[in-house]
Amino acid sequence: MNARAQISLLPDGHRLHMHDGPIDLIVEAFGRTGEIKDAYQAASRRFVDVLDELCAELPLLRAQARKGGRWPGGRIARRMAAAVAPYAERTFITPMAAVAGAVAEEILETMTNAARLAKAYVNDGGDIALHLTQGENFIAGMVERPDRPSLFGTATLDASQPVRGIATSGWQGRSFSLGIADAVTVLADRAAMADGAATIVANAVDLPGHPNIIRVSARSLVPDSDMGDRLVTLGVENLSRDDVSDAVQAGVVCAQRLAGEGLIHCAALRLRGETRIVGRPAVIPKSESNEESAVLVHEQLHIRLSAGDRNQTVCSKTYEK
Amino acid sequence: MPEDNAIRCDACPVLCYIKPGRTGACDRYGNHDGQLVRLDPHIVLDRAVSRGDSVVPFLDRDREWDGSLVSGPENFVTAIGAGTTYPDYKPAPFIISSEVQGVDMVSVVTEGIFSYCGVKVKIDTDRHLGPETNLVRAQGEPVGHVTTSEYGSQMLSLGGVRHLTGGSRKEGTVACDTLLNLCNRKAAELTIDEGATVIVQAGKAPVIGGAQEERMRVGCGSATIGMFAKQWFNKVDDVVVVDDHITGVLSEHQAGKLLGVRETGIKMKGRRSTPGRYFQVAEPGTAWGGTNIQDPLSILKSFNPKKAWPGLRLLMVSTTGEHYAYFELDDGLNPIEKDLPGSLNESVARIKENCEPALCSVLFMGGAGGSLRAGVTENPVRLTHSVRDALTRVTCGGAPVYVWPGGGITFMVDVTRVPGNGFGYVPTPALVAPIEFTLNLSDYAALGGYLDHVRTLDSIMGDDRRRHLPAHGNNPWPLASAKSRRKL
Numbered sequence: 001m002n003a004r005a006q007i008s009l010l011p012d013g014h015r016l017h018m019h020d021g022p023i024d025l026i027v028e029a030f031g032r033t034g035e036i037k038d039a040y041q042a043a044s045r046r047f048v049d050v051l052d053e054l055c056a057e058l059p060l061l062r063a064q065a066r067k068g069g070r071w072p073g074g075r076i077a078r079r080m081a082a083a084v085a086p087y088a089e090r091t092f093i094t095p096m097a098a099v100a101g102a103v104a105e106e107i108l109e110t111m112t113n114a115a116r117l118a119k120a121y122v123n124d125g126g127d128i129a130l131h132l133t134q135g136e137n138f139i140a141g142m143v144e145r146p147d148r149p150s151l152f153g154t155a156t157l158d159a160s161q162p163v164r165g166i167a168t169s170g171w172q173g174r175s176f177s178l179g180i181a182d183a184v185t186v187l188a189d190r191a192a193m194a195d196g197a198a199t200i201v202a203n204a205v206d207l208p209g210h211p212n213i214i215r216v217s218a219r220s221l222v223p224d225s226d227m228g229d230r231l232v233t234l235g236v237e238n239l240s241r242d243d244v245s246d247a248v249q250a251g252v253v254c255a256q257r258l259a260g261e262g263l264i265h266c267a268a269l270r271l272r273g274e275t276r277i278v279g280r281p282a283v284i285p286k287s288e289s290n291e292e293s294a295v296l297v298h299e300q301l302h303i304r305l306s307a308g309d310r311n312q313t314v315c316s317k318t319y320e321k
Numbered sequence: 322m323p324e325d326n327a328i329r330c331d332a333c334p335v336l337c338y339i340k341p342g343r344t345g346a347c348d349r350y351g352n353h354d355g356q357l358v359r360l361d362p363h364i365v366l367d368r369a370v371s372r373g374d375s376v377v378p379f380l381d382r383d384r385e386w387d388g389s390l391v392s393g394p395e396n397f398v399t400a401i402g403a404g405t406t407y408p409d410y411k412p413a414p415f416i417i418s419s420e421v422q423g424v425d426m427v428s429v430v431t432e433g434i435f436s437y438c439g440v441k442v443k444i445d446t447d448r449h450l451g452p453e454t455n456l457v458r459a460q461g462e463p464v465g466h467v468t469t470s471e472y473g474s475q476m477l478s479l480g481g482v483r484h485l486t487g488g489s490r491k492e493g494t495v496a497c498d499t500l501l502n503l504c505n506r507k508a509a510e511l512t513i514d515e516g517a518t519v520i521v522q523a524g525k526a527p528v529i530g531g532a533q534e535e536r537m538r539v540g541c542g543s544a545t546i547g548m549f550a551k552q553w554f555n556k557v558d559d560v561v562v563v564d565d566h567i568t569g570v571l572s573e574h575q576a577g578k579l580l581g582v583r584e585t586g587i588k589m590k591g592r593r594s595t596p597g598r599y600f601q602v603a604e605p606g607t608a609w610g611g612t613n614i615q616d617p618l619s620i621l622k623s624f625n626p627k628k629a630w631p632g633l634r635l636l637m638v639s640t641t642g643e644h645y646a647y648f649e650l651d652d653g654l655n656p657i658e659k660d661l662p663g664s665l666n667e668s669v670a671r672i673k674e675n676c677e678p679a680l681c682s683v684l685f686m687g688g689a690g691g692s693l694r695a696g697v698t699e700n701p702v703r704l705t706h707s708v709r710d711a712l713t714r715v716t717c718g719g720a721p722v723y724v725w726p727g728g729g730i731t732f733m734v735d736v737t738r739v740p741g742n743g744f745g746y747v748p749t750p751a752l753v754a755p756i757e758f759t760l761n762l763s764d765y766a767a768l769g770g771y772l773d774h775v776r777t778l779d780s781i782m783g784d785d786r787r788r789h790l791p792a793h794g795n796n797p798w799p800l801a802s803a804k805s806r807r808k809l
Contacts, residue, residue: 004333021333022347055334174346223327223338237510238461 005048016040020051023103026123027111030136035115042114043107043122050076050103061095062226064088076106083192086263087200094226097175100127101167101195108191122191125174127167127198129191132159140166157187163265165191169202170270176218176225176232180247180271181205184255187266187279197264205251205271212237244272252276328352342525351741401432401718401743401755416774425762427775429697436751438687439480440503441733443471444519444527445537445679447566447611450475451516458512462495463488467513473537477511477521479503485750497750503683504736504744504752523683524737534679538640539672542569542610543598545640548675550576552668557634557647559585563602563620564640565611573597586628587635590620610639617646624654636665642672685717685744687754688731697758703768704758705730713760713768718743 005020016027025047029039053074054061060072061080065088072081072095083098104122108129111120119136122129130138137158157163168185171177177199184202188194207213214235218227221234239247248271255267255278266279327338330345330352337345344351351358416429444450450467451457457465457477465479484496502509508522520528527534539545542564550571553560559582560571571577572585574597591602602620603612614620617637624633631652638645647665648656661669694701707713708730715722715730720738725731736744745753766772 021335022345024347052334055336058335221340221343223340235508235510 004051007044007047016043018044018047018107020047023051024125025104025107027107027121029111029115029117029120031115031117031119035117039111039115039117039120043111046107046110050106053077054099054103061099062224063094065093065095076102079105079192083190083196086261087196091200091203092230093196093199096226097199098192098196100124101129101165101191101193104129104191105165124191127191127195128165130157130164130166132157132164134159161265162189163187164189165194167191167194167198169195169198171202171233171236175199176221176227178203178227178230178232179206179251180213180233180236181251181269182272183268183270184251185268185270186255186264188264193263197258197267201251201255201258201264201267201269204254205247205269207239207243207247207250210239210243212239212243239272244274247271248274248276252278255279326352326355328355328357330357332357353741401740416771416776427760427762427765427770429758429765429770431693431696431756432745432753433687433689433693433756434747434749434751434753435687436485436749437482437690438485438500438685438752438754439465439478440500440736441468441684441686442477442479442503442521443682443684444475444477444521445473445677445681446475446527446529446534447473447538448475448517448529448534448605450477450519450529451513455514455516458514459499459509460495462492464492464496464499464511467516479511480752493750497746497752500752501744501746504685504739504754505742506683506736521681521683523681523735525681526679527681536641536643536673536676537679538564538611539642539675540640541567542640543567543574545569545638545672546571546574546597547576549668549672550574550580550582552671553636553665554580554582556662556664556668557636558583559587559633560636560638561587561589561617561621562638562640563610563612563614563617563644565603565605566600567594568599568602568610568620570597570599584628585633585635586625588622588625590622609644610641617644618648618656621656624650624656626654629654636661636669638669638672640672641676642669642674645669683736684733685736685739685752685754686731686733687752688729689756693756694730698765698769698771700769707760707764707768708758712764713758716757716759718755719757 005018007016007018009015010017010026014028016025018025018027027040027043029036031039054076057072057074057077060070061077063069065081065084067085067088069088072078076099077095079102080095080098083102084093084095087093101124104124104127108120108122108131111117111122112131117131118133119138120131121138128140132138135158137156139156157166165188166185167188168183169175169177170181170183171179172182179202181202184198184205186194186198186201188197213233214237215231216234217229218225218232219229221232248269251269251271255264255269258264259267259279264279266277269276269278327340330337330339330350332345332350333347335346337347337350339345339350339352339357341352341355416427453467453469455467456463457467457479464484465477465481468476468478470476480496480500485493487493488496499509499511503521503523506523508520508525510518510520512518517530519530540548542562544567545562545564546560546569549560553571558572560569562569568589568591570587570589572582572587577597589599589602591599594600603609603614605611605613608614609617629650631650631654633650633654635648635650635656636645637648645661646658647661648658651657694704697704704713705728708715708724715724715732717732717734718739720734722732722734725733739755743755747753760768762775765775
């Protein structure tokens with residue numbers, strides 16, 4: 001047990017919040033009470049070692065993934081390496097691109113090994129690992145920007161679909177991006193795969209050389225960034241409608257290729273109000289979805305949007321006169 | 322030492338190197354002016370579950386953090402993340418009592434939703450940003466206007482209800498976004514109609530047309546002559562202070578005449594305004610004194626042989642002291658550059674010393690509406706009176722505010738004194754700002770406060786949803802007694 005980790009039930013009494021260093025998880029398991037308890041206990045026992053385990057191999061995990069390169073030893077680290085391996089030959093990526101998804105996957109698997117659960121999710125800052133059994137489903141809401149929580153679509157996921165991982169990437173998120181996507185949400189077999197793929201697709205939503213995109217060396221912002229001196233997006237100024245279409249189209253081409261290779265099932269790309277969906281139409285744009293019942297799962301914005309929620313009522317329908 | 326004043330965070334084994342003004346991988350610890358501080362990134366989540374934030378001194382550096390949150394006598398609960406009960410008649414989310422030096426104090430803590438709000442931006446620069454009253458745009462949308470300039474600074478007034486809710490949906494969204502970024506100390510790019518594009522960030526130097534402003538000049542060239550004439554007298558025969566606006570010449574200037582400085586026969590290019598003051602010696606630029614001058618001699622004509630003499634000593638310096646050169650005339654009255662004599666070093670250094678760093682300052686300004694006040698007392702106007710009578714102290718995220726005279730509670734606050742990410746928004750669009758009202762328990766009772774909703778500080782400290790932040794060093798402690806506060 002390390003001294004840093006904080007683990008507590010959220011005030012709703014159902015969700016488990018686990019925090020250690022940069023890792024922040026919201027976990028919820030569904031099933032019989034005893035099973036949920038077993039699952040949470042197992043998750044807690046596993047969680048306290050996660051950060052130290054990752055940090056022990058940090059230099060390797062921050063290094064560019066290369067074909068035939070050295071494999072890390074830790075379980076989570078190997079999930080990360082496996083998730084980015086398909087891209088090692090074609091582009092720059094480091095295992096860190098899949099860290100959130102890999103952690104979510106590991107904790108979810110720990111819970112499902114320890115208990116019989118009807119369904120469960122582990123949400124690691126918007127990168128989510130899912131467990132679903134027959135007849136169960138999740139509705140995931142997607143937001144563009146973590147600091148401006150408004151839904152742009154929802155995805156309904158049930159046990160009959162192969163999707164067990166959701167991840168979102170964009171230049172305004174916590175990690176640096178080489179692209180300009182406001183948000184790329186990817187549905188894949190597993191969370192780490194989704195995480196790596198979302199990074200790749202979000203990088204592809206881009207207008208190389210466009211003067212209205214402000215880019216700076218990652219190292220100039222974060223000296224020990226795994227992106228090194230690569231130019232990461234710091235700001236996006238005015239873009240014409242054509243610019244937006246071109247950038248999104250570049251991302252769509254990338255996402256279609258990944259879908260064709262079976263690396264992802266579906267991707268929703270969002271830039272400046274334009275949304276494109278690649279793959280199976282599990283993602284429903286906002287206008288057609290039932291927002292009231294959606295569960296918002298991006299970037300810890302795990303707020304049930306029900307009509308009775310005081311905060312939501314305040315947020316959407318009131319004016320200060 | 323790590324590069325670029327980065328500090329190493331040892332809060333967890335990731336051991337991030339964090340540059341000034343940035344946070345580590347966790348977004349929870351940041352480098353604030355070289356100090357490791359704990360921040361709170363999950364303000365939206367936490368707002369949703371409504372909690373209080375307290376401001377306490379940071380942990381002793383030599384004590385390892387045991388994962389629990391600190392507690393101590395010096396806690397002030399800010400409204401950041403407190404949520405709001407608006408538009409209900411209900412009492413504010415947190416009404417907290419604490420005993421300060423034997424006096425029972427109450428802090429009413431809420432978040433206000435402000436449609437009537439904006440920011441006043443002061444940009445330290447002498448550059449012309451655009452004509453007064455012209456529109457200021459962000460992403461092409463009007464978000465404010467250029468207002469009357471101040472000494473050494475250009476002023477913008479941004480936001481306000483007309484841009485937030487009076488225009489198109491996009492205008493409102495962009496205006497809200499711009500205000501939110503500026504209030505949370507993030508950068509915003511603004512373009513002024515018929516003027517410049519400027520990147521503004523509270524507490525940072527402005528970037529105008531792509532060039533970062535470094536220093537405010539000490540004054541125009543003429544003013545600089547006036548300020549330093551005495552220090553130059555007898556140490557040098559003539560001084561030219563090069564400036565984009567008014568270039569000054571000591572021997573011709575009124576200040577030089579008063580001291581009895583001898584005529585030197587110097588001849589300047591440019592348009593003479595009054596003696597010793599020249600307009601347009603060169604084009605604006607980024608070299609000497611905000612001009613395009615690379616070689617200072619290029620603005621001089623030949624010396625008048627009837628007045629000048631061999632050995633004449635001439636100092637040329639810019640209004641920021643960043644550029645300077647020293648010349649002596651040879652037998653043919655040609656200026657020859659020599660090392661700056663030690664006796665002049667000090668005056669050049671002093672010009673530099675008197676140039677303050679150019680900064681952008683952002684003041685949030687908003688008015689607390691009737692319903693917000695209704696969360697404090699059943700008789701809202703009494704709260705206004707109580708603020709007016711200085712019985713109730715208003716703070717914004719624990720930061721001191723200036724409350725405007727007149728009706729209502731309209732206040733201004735320096736956003737750099739509010740804890741980071743203290744501001745939020747609602748899709749109205751409108752800004753959400755923390756606001757705390759602190760007063761004696763007896764005064765609170767007298768103005769019709771919700772006494773049955775008062776909770777003790779201890780009861781809040783047991784709530785693990787709160788977050789601790791270090792108090793801002795320059796802010797007076799919000800719970801300090803009125804007497805000791807006056808000293809601050």
